[in-house]
Amino acid sequence: MNRSSFDIQPLHRFGGANTSIRRPREIACFSYDDERRFSLGDSSMAFYYTPTLPADLNRGYDTFQKLNDAPDEHLDALLDTIAAHEKTTEKKCEVDIVTWRGMMTKILTAPFNNNDGFEMNATFFQGTIFIEENNEYKNLQKELQRKRGSPPGMAPQELMMYWGYKFENLAVLRKPWDESTREEIERREHDIVNNAAQYCSVVRTGIGNTRMVLGGEVDAIWDCKPSQEGKPINWVELKTSAQIRNDRDMLKYERKLLKFWAQSFLLGVPKIIVGFRDQNGICHSLEELDTASIPGKVQSVGKRTWDGNICINFAGAFLDWLKQTIHREGTWRIRKQEKSSVIEVFQVEEQGHGDILSPAFKAWRTAT
Numbered sequence: 524m525n526r527s528s529f530d531i532q533p534l535h536r537f538g539g540a541n542t543s544i545r546r547p548r549e550i551a552c553f554s555y556d557d558e559r560r561f562s563l564g565d566s567s568m569a570f571y572y573t574p575t576l577p578a579d580l581n582r583g584y585d586t587f588q589k590l591n592d593a594p595d596e597h598l599d600a601l602l603d604t605i606a607a608h609e610k611t612t613e614k615k616c617e618v619d620i621v622t623w624r625g626m627m628t629k630i631l632t633a634p635f636n637n638n639d640g641f642e643m644n645a646t647f648f649q650g651t652i653f654i655e656e657n658n659e660y661k662n663l664q665k666e667l668q669r670k671r672g673s674p675p676g677m678a679p680q681e682l683m684m685y686w687g688y689k690f691e692n693l694a695v696l697r698k699p700w701d702e703s704t705r706e707e708i709e710r711r712e713h714d715i716v717n718n719a720a721q722y723c724s725v726v727r728t729g730i731g732n733t734r735m736v737l738g739g740e741v742d743a744i745w746d747c748k749p750s751q752e753g754k755p756i757n758w759v760e761l762k763t764s765a766q767i768r769n770d771r772d773m774l775k776y777e778r779k780l781l782k783f784w785a786q787s788f789l790l791g792v793p794k795i796i797v798g799f800r801d802q803n804g805i806c807h808s809l810e811e812l813d814t815a816s817i818p819g820k821v822q823s824v825g826k827r828t829w830d831g832n833i834c835i836n837f838a839g840a841f842l843d844w845l846k847q848t849i850h851r852e853g854t855w856r857i858r859k860q861e862k863s864s865v866i867e868v869f870q871v872e873e874q875g876h877g878d879i880l881s882p883a884f885k886a887w888r889t890a891t
């Protein structure tokens with residue numbers, strides 16, 4: 524069996540001159556509604572509107588409509604959106620990699636995230652590597668995390684997860700504010716929280732020599748989409764985080780910023796709004812972060828727990844190597860074990876594309 528590996532360490536290989544990056548541009552979008560029904564377009568796009576503070580993020584936990592995310596959704600929604608885009612533009616989307624933003628976040632943060640592992644499935648089709656999350660691995664990790672439970676003194680994991688969704692709910696409107704009534708704005712805190720609905724942006728972007736199409740969820744828009752295509756969009760990422768009370772908390776927060784930054788950087792989300800909450804889930808304050816300025820702040824006033832340039836240079840080099848490694852038909856596994864600094868890639872099947880590519884996408888691409 525074909526097996527290759529890429530060493531993340533030593534990191535000094537990735538210092539120095541920057542790898543070029545392309546500004547992400549949205550090429551298409553899709554939405555899931557409250558019942559997780561897919562549609563092309565922006566029907567689930569949400570509009571940022573400052574939440575009223577203090578806000579009790581526990582409210583409505585008993586009525587939470589939680590999406591069952593155990594089933595494998597593969598790349599289906601992303602591929603449907605790409606195929607629709609290709610039909611409209613009458614042009615094939617020619618890139619090196621197609622994947623979810625979440626997979627690229629794992630790669631980009633790998634140099635400073637030794638503890639976590641990941642497993643992805645990949646296949647090569649018509650010049651492009653398609654990468655999905657390995658759903659079995661994801662479910663297993665969730666199960667292990669559930670069994671471990673929360674550290675003593677902390678709220679149960681499920682409740683803490685709800686706080687994140689509740690905060691998102693309290694900070695958005697379903698319609699632009701000038702089309703919303705006062706009642707609709709005030710009613711937000713009584714809304715039932717449902718995490719099935721999502722707006723997903725599909726962007727074209729690039730790191731170094733690698734061109735990519737990434738799909739990922741965007742929480743909200745600050746104003747509205749610009750009428751001219753390709754112009755930057757004022758997206759907003761919403762996050763909650765524990766209040767910072769001491770140096771230890773500050774260090775934890777700085778480490779968290781790596782994930783916030785990577786996730787938003789990849790889709791071109793310029794602003795992150797963090798809601799700081801206490802141990803009981805009451806949000807007391809907000810902080811607005813400019814995504815682009817986060818790595819600089821970590822270097823200048825922070826503890827330098829991570830370096831954004833190293834992340835980008837590493838990702839550029841790793842993706843070059845991945846293109847050399849996955850260049851023919853079959854299915855592959857991309858894996859980093861917990862506490863390991865090696866990314867392994869090995870072929871799982873010599874032929875076909877497993878379930879990574881939907882029959883509809885393959886049919887569309889082979890007919891054209």
Ligand code: A3P
Pocket residue numbers: 683684685686687688690742761762763764
């Ligand atoms: P917080 O980020 O405020 O904790 P996202 O921020 O990516 O839009 O995700 C929204 C919320 O989903 C998160 O809110 C958190 O509650 C939950 N969530 C996302 N990824 C998670 C993960 N890997 N584990 C647990 N909860 C997660």
Ligand code: MG
Pocket residue numbers: 740741742
């Ligand atoms: Mg989100």
Ligand code: MG
Pocket residue numbers: 691742760761762
């Ligand atoms: Mg969010």
